[in-house]
Amino acid sequence: xxxxxxxxxxxxxxxxxxxxxxxxxxxxxxxxxxxxxxxxxxxxxxxxxxxxxxxxxxxxxxxxxxxxxxxxxxxxxxxxxxxxxxxxxxxxxxxxxxxxxxxxxxxxxxxxxxxxxxxxxxxxxxxxxxxxxxxxxxxxxxxxxxxxx
Amino acid sequence: xxxxxxxxxxxxxxxxxxxxxxxxxxxxxxxxxxxxxxxxxxxxxxxxxxxxxxxxxxxxxxxxxxxxxxxxxxxxxxxxxxxxxxxxxxxxxxxxxxxxxxxxxxxxxxxxxxxxxxxxxxxxxxxxxxxxxxxxxxxxxxxxxxxxxxxxxxxxxxxxxxxxxxxxxxxxxxxxxxxxxxx
Numbered sequence: 001x002x003x004x005x006x007x008x009x010x011x012x013x014x015x016x017x018x019x020x021x022x023x024x025x026x027x028x029x030x031x032x033x034x035x036x037x038x039x040x041x042x043x044x045x046x047x048x049x050x051x052x053x054x055x056x057x058x059x060x061x062x063x064x065x066x067x068x069x070x071x072x073x074x075x076x077x078x079x080x081x082x083x084x085x086x087x088x089x090x091x092x093x094x095x096x097x098x099x100x101x102x103x104x105x106x107x108x109x110x111x112x113x114x115x116x117x118x119x120x121x122x123x124x125x126x127x128x129x130x131x132x133x134x135x136x137x138x139x140x141x142x143x144x145x146x147x148x149x
Numbered sequence: 150x151x152x153x154x155x156x157x158x159x160x161x162x163x164x165x166x167x168x169x170x171x172x173x174x175x176x177x178x179x180x181x182x183x184x185x186x187x188x189x190x191x192x193x194x195x196x197x198x199x200x201x202x203x204x205x206x207x208x209x210x211x212x213x214x215x216x217x218x219x220x221x222x223x224x225x226x227x228x229x230x231x232x233x234x235x236x237x238x239x240x241x242x243x244x245x246x247x248x249x250x251x252x253x254x255x256x257x258x259x260x261x262x263x264x265x266x267x268x269x270x271x272x273x274x275x276x277x278x279x280x281x282x283x284x285x286x287x288x289x290x291x292x293x294x295x296x297x298x299x300x301x302x303x304x305x306x307x308x309x310x311x312x313x314x315x316x317x318x319x320x321x322x323x324x325x326x327x328x329x330x331x332x
Binding site: 030031033035037041053081 | 150154155157158160161162164165166168169170172173176178179180181182183184186197198199201234235236237253256257323325326327328329331
């Protein structure tokens with residue numbers, strides 16, 4: 001029983017924290033998509049034709065993931081999308097570090113004096129990934145329990 | 150159950166895409182869906198340089214972006230340089246040696262070494278005369294950025310700036326840099 005209360009508490013805490021983080025990360029990007037496109041360009045992994053499209057869509061994925069987590073609807077789907085995105089970000093940041101690029105991360109800020117790509121950013125994303133996977137597993141297990149045996 | 154999860158996630162992504170495109174349509178900061186770019190020639194190879202300036206403001210239509218007013222070459226500070234960099238429409242030209250360029254340059258900057266290349270070779274880069282150009286060299290101690298800016302003005306480029314603080318100020322400010330031969 002105690003274990004269950006702890007598990008529920010942890011679930012809601014992670015859900016709300018990740019929800020706020022994703023909303024916070026995206027909110028200014030949707031109003032400055034051209035700045036975000038420059039940030040994406042600096043990673044040098046995307047065909048230049050698609051920079052705008054990615055800069056338009058990615059912040060909205062973050063916003064809707066954040067909202068879904070905060071409201072508590074479609075949490076498992078939002079958590080899967082979140083996990084996929086953070087995994088992609090981790091690979092991206094590590095590849096930038098490996099290529100010796102000194103560029104802004106574009107994670108939570110578009111300010112060039114903000115956060116540059118670094119192992120600290122990788123760690124942050126890894127923590128978010130763990131959180132996302134936890135939420136997904138928690139929800140899937142809850143659904144399993146509800147299924148008629 | 151897993152299939153259910155995948156279907157929901159897919160639907161979720163579709164909703165995100167639709168909302169994003171709708172918002173982009175009505176937002177005053179909206180962008181054209183495909184990025185405009187300029188093809189420049191670097192060492193005989195075509196390289197696409199995106200022009201990410203806020204085409205937005207002029208109604209998303211790339212062709213509607215008006216040519217800038219002609220102006221004499223002007224000096225810009227680090228603050229102005231990063232603003233132009235972030236706005237995305239300017240092309241930076243690194244006038245230092247090819248070796249220094251390889252060791253690190255402003256992200257996206259093209260290499261045109263005043264000392265190692267003939268000025269006439271600039272045409273090879275295939276830049277439009279209306280292109281907003283920012284030249285730079287090491288810093289206040291060098292003059293190649295001004296030399297190139299003056300030359301560009303002379304041959305008809307009319308939106309040219311030189312960033313006096315150059316590489317030293319940019320690097321010290323920890324602004325985006327790239328190493329290697331590519332812009």
